[in-house]
Structure formats: C-alpha cells, structure tokens
Amino acid sequence: MTALLEVQGLDISFGGLTAVRGASLEVNRGETHCLVGESGCGKSVTALAMMGLLPGNAVRRAETLRFDGGDLRGLSEKEMSRLRGDRMAMIFQEPMTSLNPAYTVGSQMAEVMLRHRGGSRRAALDRAAELLARVRITSPGMRLGQYPHQLSGGLRQRVMIAMALMCEPELLIADEPTTALDVTVQAQILRLLADLQTDLGLAILLITHDLGVVARTAHRVSVMYAGEVVESAPVRTLFSRPMHPYTRGLLSCVPVPGKIRPGDPLGSIPGMVPQVTPDFAGCAFRQRCLLTRPDCAGPIARRRPSADHAYLCQIPPEEMVRS
C-alpha cells in the first residue's frame, strides 16, 4: 500500500536562511504520525508546505511531494485550494485567533461545505451541527449562531476540528493543537483526536514538541532537528531503541516514571541549534553531539536498523555507547 502523504527531499528557504533541508516523511492512511522537535526546527513550516500555505517569500523544492499518489508540486494555487479543506485539512496552535471574529461559528463551518461540495446552506448547517455534536460540543444548534469570542479556547479548538472534518478529509494536519490550552482541556482534545482517528479512519499528522503527547497518541514518530527529519520509527521502537544521538538526548530530557528516581538529574542537551544556511553541509547536530567525528561534516549515511526504522547518522551503531 502506498502512503497517503509522501514527502522526500523537501527544502524550504526564506531569503538566505534554510528552514527545512531534505526532509522526508510518510504518513499512511489511518495512522497518527507525530512530527516532534523543538520550536524553530521547521516542523510547522513542513506542515504548511504540504498544505501549500507557505508565506509568499518562502521557496519550496522537493524531490517527491505526493498526496494519494498525485504530485502536489506542479499544482496551481487554485488546484491546491480545491484539495485544502476537502481532502486535506489543517488546524492550528492558536484557537483564540484562528476563527474569524466577524462571522458565526455556523457560517464559518458551512462555507467549507459550500465551497467544496455545494448544496444548500441549510444542509451545510445541518452537517455542521452534526459535527459539533461529534466533537462533543453540547447544544450544537445554539453554538452555530454564536461568535468565536463567545467560546472558550477549548471549545474553539473543537470548532476548528469540527470545521476541518466538514468534508471528511483523508488527512488532518494538526499543528500543536493543544499547546495553547489548559492541561485538562489538552487531554480531552487529544482523546477526541484519537477517537476520531479510529472512527473515521483519518490519517493525522500531529505536530508537537511534547513527547508526552507523542507517547499518548502516535503510531509513528518522526523527529526533526534543524530542518531535517533525523529519525523515523514506530512509536514503541523510538521510545525503546532510539538511535540518533539527538533523539536519545531528547528522550533523556523527559522524566519517565519507573525509570528515573527522585533526585536523579534530568538530561539536557548542551549547546544551541545552529543557523542553517544554504551552503551548510553535514550533520546539523554535530556541534552538540558527544560522539561527533570529523566525517560528520560530510555526507551523512541513512541507516535502517529495521524495515520501518530509519535515521541519519554517520556513526555506525556498534560504535554508539548504549546509554
């Protein structure tokens, strides 16, 4: 089976700075794929690039950029807009500002349907009410007539999710959907996304910097560092046998109950993310890596410990000290 979304060698630059360099990623139907990394590593930009939503000053290049087998690279803005909201949908980090303050929830939801499927406004509103109920919003009929400012942050994010589902998309990209929300609301939203995923067979690309979220929701994980996907594996493999030094460092920063005792120091990664310019070569992590060698500045090997596990590192696995 081919992947629903297939990205290979994605480069994105803004002026003289490279935001994403050679990133590769595959999202299969019906799976939740988490894209993790610290802020500024290029994960949001990657998501926007797949949706064709990059700002005007960005330059996008890719070896492969396919959605359901179809090449997205040559599509015009108009053709892309036909896909967006219909077959691929996206929700964002800021539920407070992502809805238009001037229109009611119902009108903003209905227009997705009217744009892609046509039909009557009445039917679109019915569909909206059905979906509001689906994302567990009480009295959906009343909510349709409300304005965004009358809703809480958690409710707005639910509305955003419901709106994204209007045309039954195959892919939902969720860019840090819970970061701006209270912890209890976060859990509810994640639960909701997981349920929707199972019920609707939706593929979800969930972008987050929170490994806790990854552990709770992901089937597969891709780790991004300085514009590159440095490691990609099923969630269990990644947590139990991380290979890339950055992934290892990242996991050591998270307290895991049972593995860590009170009083033990948490891990940290010394140093800073380098500025990546177009002429940057080699591994971007090498200045911070404890195992770094001279040939880390050259081309980096892609290693595959198993069929569904890949990472980018010059150091042979046998030379890596198990930590």
Next chain:
Amino acid sequence: MRGWRSAGLWVGAFIVGFTLLVAIFAPMLSAHDPFAQELSRRLIPPIWMEGGKPEHWLGTDQLGRDYLARLVYGARISMLIGIMTVVTSGLIGISLGVAGGFFGGRIDDVILFIITARLSIPLILVALAVVSLVGSSLTVVVATLGLLLWERFAVVARVATMQVRNLDYVAAAWSAGCSQPYIVMREILPNILSPLAVVATLEMALAILLEAALSFLGLGVPPPLPSWGLMIAEGKDYMFFSAWVIMVPGLSLFALVFGINLLGDGLRDLLKTGRVA
C-alpha cells in the same frame, strides 16, 4: 525599497529648504517690486510663451505687477503662515495632550471632550467667520489657524505621553523624587518629540493650504499682499484666456505642500525603522 523612501525624504527636504531660502532672500531674487503696478504691461505671459518678455520671466498680473516677484514674496507668506501656525497650534495641542496623557482621569476626560468638540466645529467656516469679524491681516490668520489646528498635536501627544508615562525610566524618576514639571519637561517631552515632528509637517502643510483657501475666498491675507491663494483668486477672472495666471501660483502651492508631505512621510518611515532597530 529603503532607497525609494529616503529619496522621498530628500526630495521633500530639498523642496522645503529651497522654498525657505527663496522666502528669506526674496528681495535679492527679484529685480521688481511685487507691489509696483504698471497698467500698460498687464497680463504679459511667462517668458516661454508667445508674447513673453525677458524682463518678466513669469509675466505680469492683471495690474501689471511682476509675477516672479509676487511669487517669491508669496513664498514668504506661505512659509511664515506655516511655521507660525505650527508653533501656535503645537504649543496649545502639546500642552493639552501631555496634560491629558500625564494626569489621566478627569483631566483626561475633559481634554478628550475638548478635542471632540473641536473636531465637530467646521474648520474653514469658522476661520472665515473669525477673519471676517476681526478683520483680515496676517496676524489674525495665523492666530485663527493656530487656535483651530491643534487637535492632531493633542491627540498624538496624549497617546505618546500615556505610553511613555508607563515606561521604567519615568517610574525611576518618580521614585527618585523628581517633581512633576521636571518629569514632564525632562523625561516625557524629549521622548514624544519624534511623532510630534511628523504631526508638525502635516499641520504645516494644512495651514499653508488653508491660508491659501481663505485668501482665495477673500477672507485671508488682505490684498495687495502677494499670497498665492490671493494670486489665484485675482487670476481667476482671466484664467479662461490666460491659464498660466492660476497655474503659476497653484503649482507652486502644490509643490510646496507636496514637499512638506514628502518630508513628513519620510520622517515617519525613518522614525519607524529607527524605533525597530
């Protein structure tokens, strides 16, 4: 992009500087007396048109007065009106605005109300009525415009003061026990001057345009003073046959006001980028 903008600033500065020099050195620039009538040489066209005479570069008006001399002296009136009005209205507006922004509360409410009331008063109509009642002279025009054109100074000074008032160094001055007048003069005023400089250019341009309009309507600068607005009014009766009589002063007025606006626009951009850096 930056080059484009600063080009505007320089062009504006050049136009304003040039007009200022012309205004200052008016007597040296023209061999003719701007008030001397010579009825036998009426409405001579400018030198580049047919019938132009080399001794009158821009021709003569309906009373045979040299147009270049009148134009050059007219620059004096425009610049004088512009600068004096800005000084008067700036003094009024900044005092009100700073008071409102600094003290806040009731005082601010009252000052906001004064600004609202002032905005509702029809500017040109009241200026015309005042000049008509008090009698037209340069001083009256300056005083009238100065008393009417302060509201933008007040609005900007008020908002800027509010912002500065809450900054740390003002709080530091408070806690150091500085007096209110000291804080206003030393801590607040110097820090709100840049937006006010932009307002000053806008108001100067507006004052010059208004003076011209008042003089055009016969209730501004009294004849025989060579105000550009008055020159247009006097030329109006001849404009269908000799269009240049209104084109010469009109274009001068237009260019001067455009120059001042360019200067203000460039200044605004300069200050904006300066603040970011």
Next chain:
Amino acid sequence: MLQFLARRLLVALLVCITVLTFAFALTRLSGDLAISIAGPNSTAADIEIIRKAYGLDRPVIQQFFDWVGRAMVGDFGQSYFFRERVAKLIGDRLPITLTLGLVGLGIALTVALPLGVISALREGRPIDRVISLVALLGQAMPSFWLGLVLMITFGLHLGWLPISGTGTWQHFVMPGTVLAFSAIPALMRLTRSGMIDAMSADYIRTARAKGLSRASIILKHAARNAAMPVVSIAAVQLGFMLGGSIVIETVFALHGVGFLAWESISKNDFPTVQAVVLLLAIIYTLLTLGADMLNAVLDPRLRAS
C-alpha cells in the same frame, strides 16, 4: 453596549451644547454687532435703531438664552441680509450640499477602497509605492485650485462638463471629484493598513486552509474586519467634506449651504452664520455617532459587551 451608547449620546449632547455656546460667542467677537450690521456709513441713530430692532440692547446672557431656546426648536431667527427665516434658507439649500457631499463620498470610496486593497495586497511592491505617492500628491492638491484647473480642462477645453450651477447630475461631477480628492488619501491609507493587518491574521490562514477562493478570502474574511476603521473615517471625512463644501460651492457657484455661509459671512449676516456652524457641527456629531453604531453592528464583540 447600552452603556457605551448612552455614554456616546451624552458626549454628543455635550458637544452640541458646547458648539451652541461657541457659535454664539463667535458672532460677538467683533465687539459691537450693531455697528457691523449697520455698515461703515451709518449714523449713531441708525446703529441705535438696529440695536433695538435686533434685541442687541439686552444683556448678553439674556440674548444667549433667548437664542439657545429658539435654536432648540429649530428657530434660528430672521436673516439680516436675505430677509427670510434662516431655517428656511438653510432648508432650501441643504439638499444641494448633501448631494455634493454624498457624491464626493461616493467617488472617494470608489477610488480609495480598491486602491487601498490593491496597495495592501502588493505591500512593498512598486504598485504600492506608486499608489502611496499618488495619495501624497492628492493630499497636496489645493482643492479650490484643482476645481479651477478642472473647469479649464473639462469645462472649457474639452467641453465635457458644465462649469457651474446645479441643473443636472453632470453639474455635480467636477465639484464631487474635487471634494473627493481631499478624502481619498486618508480613506486609502486606512483601507491599506486595515487590510494588511487583516491579511496577516490567523483567521486568514484558517480560511486558506479551508480551501476558500482568493476572492472569498479577501472580500469576505479580510475586508469585513478591515471595514470597521474605514467606516469611522468615512463618517469623519463626510463631515469634513460638508464643512469643506464652502470652498467648492464658491468655486463652482453651487447654491448650497456652503455658498450661503460664505455669502452670509461676507454680508455680516450673523444669524445665518451661527446656524450653519451649528448645523454642520450637529451633522458631524451625528455622523460619528452613526459610525460608532454601525461599527457595533459590524463587530460582534462590541455588540455583545
């Protein structure tokens, strides 16, 4: 919301009272009104008769309250010069000025809104630069001079439009254009900055993610949010245009309220001057009040609070 409206109404009322006082005080600037009315060639006896006839011999306070009391019910007295009721004089001429103002606003909006939107969508590009330069040029244009230049060009040389008067709609084209010129730069700049703010908002990204068409994104999602400041400034500009019509009406000999004001100023006809000042101030206040209410309708957040 109700509290906001009540507060705005109170301020509007206070402004009207202030202007009432101001308009009265204005005409007392010259010192002795009777002398001004009588003119320079009158005898002391003439002046005395006029003083009595117009009630100017009474204490100023009494004159003031008498005037205010009448003004409240729309009675602005008898014009000194036109020998008619001031209210009727103004009533006869107001339609012309209002037509002129609305034509001016219409032209201004037709030009300023698209230019502002284009400028915003092409921010920083050459077309944006050109448009702001044109706005700057427009701002520098002396309106009365522009009026004369248009008269020479379109009236005399091309013969497309009538030079003065109010007979047909063509008569309003040139004065309307001139009046619009003064309002275009401000309207355009506000449209531009409003659209730039709106287009960079998160909800526009959402609208794009929903796959909406570009037209719908710009016209429905961005424009609605950019409209609020534009509505306010449009009301203010219409007020300024009605006030500025005094110049335009004089240039084009349109017998509207502005022309009436100019005539009555030059004829020392104070009751008319007072009434026009008051009328324009009230119209301005009502316009800004109306804009606030319209904004409350446009912005659901304002409506609710």
